[in-house]
Amino acid sequence: MSGSFRRRGRRSSGHQGDDRHATRWTPDGAEVSTSRIARVERCHEVSSRHERVVTRTRRSVAARVDAIDWDAACTELDSLGIAATGPVLDVEECHALAQLYGDEQRFRSTIDMAHHRFGEGQYRYFAHPLPELVTRLRAAFWRHLLPIAREWAERRDDPAPWPDDFDEWLDACHAAGQTRPTPLMLRYGPGDWNALHRDLYGELVFPLQARLS
Template sequence: MIPTTSPGRAADRVAATDWAALAAEIDAFGCAPTGQLLTPGECAAVAALYDEERYFRSTVDMARHRFGSGRYRYFREPFPELPAELREALYPRLLPIARDWAARLRRPAPWPDTLAEWLELCHEAGQTKPTPILLRYGPGDWNALHRDLYGDLVFPLQVVIGLDAAGADYTGGEFLLVEQRPRAQSRGTSLTLPQGHGLVFTTRDRPVPSARGWSAAPVRHGVSTVRTGRRHTLGLVFHDAA
């Protein structure tokens, strides 16, 4: 790992999160805030990585692919310390939620106890490309509603962390979540990410109560148009890409 700050502190903040309350909130809404995971200084250090080519395996121009407007960059391995530390610390906290959801939906739960074991399974299935990303939006940029699947093996939860101060560094750019409810109109959620705070949300779908017990409600996420300034976010997906 490439150092960007002193080790351990981000993982301690992950551990201090009330994960029981978070699990209840994500059950209710499909997403839930973690509280502060990074300090403003750490946020600035991560955002500054965007201009360092050596940390990334590829860059995606969203307008070119009709994904929206703006750019994001996929990290290459070895990851900078903070993204690596957060991903390692978050996986075991999210794992019980993932397994509970699989049980409700009567699906397999293929996720081992450690992130390293899970990524090894991804690699054996041909999903070998790292998926943590750093996103940068400027005025007029936005991200279309989508799901980050990347292959047959999918971890059902992911995390985004705001790196800039909403209202000061940028305006607009709300995180959007749209849930397609069984036999009903879709439900939308809009949130502003405080600097250094994380948001856990569902990758593909989530269990919702239905007349038959539990049904899978498909969920997509995106970002509304940034009006002014510059918005950076760190995206942590827990499965690799084919």
């Protein structure tokens, strides 16, 4: 799975991760059908597989992100507003993350892009707790994207409120009322597409977004 980075801002439709479209499955406690039992078993299998991948990659994710050609990425960001990298995750890691999409308890909200007129397809916002692999990727990318964001802010004479430590930034966001997790997973079918847009959730914003595809 390779990565890319792009500038980030406000979505033109004004959508900010509306929880009205959240999809949840809760056992009713009275009757549990065979299909539901099978579904729970599959979810446990997916979670176990994901945890095995996390254990194996715990020490190596940061090293792989560090190995990205960040000078080239900075040049592309300056000239194009987006930069592509080589592979960051391997096939097994990608598969483990993709399998999480069917586990509704992993997500806080499901969004139909066609309903909001910004594409075709679906995406889901992760719920707390985030998958550990996602958590480690965010922290690994932060220390490399932070100098870029600060340089851009300096050029524009804008404030740069982002601390060195990613957890401190999350604490600041939570203190400002921005408590919902924003990492998401997209699912495209044949012919699906994503309209050009900009995202923003809350007043505290980091101007760069990392995407693995």
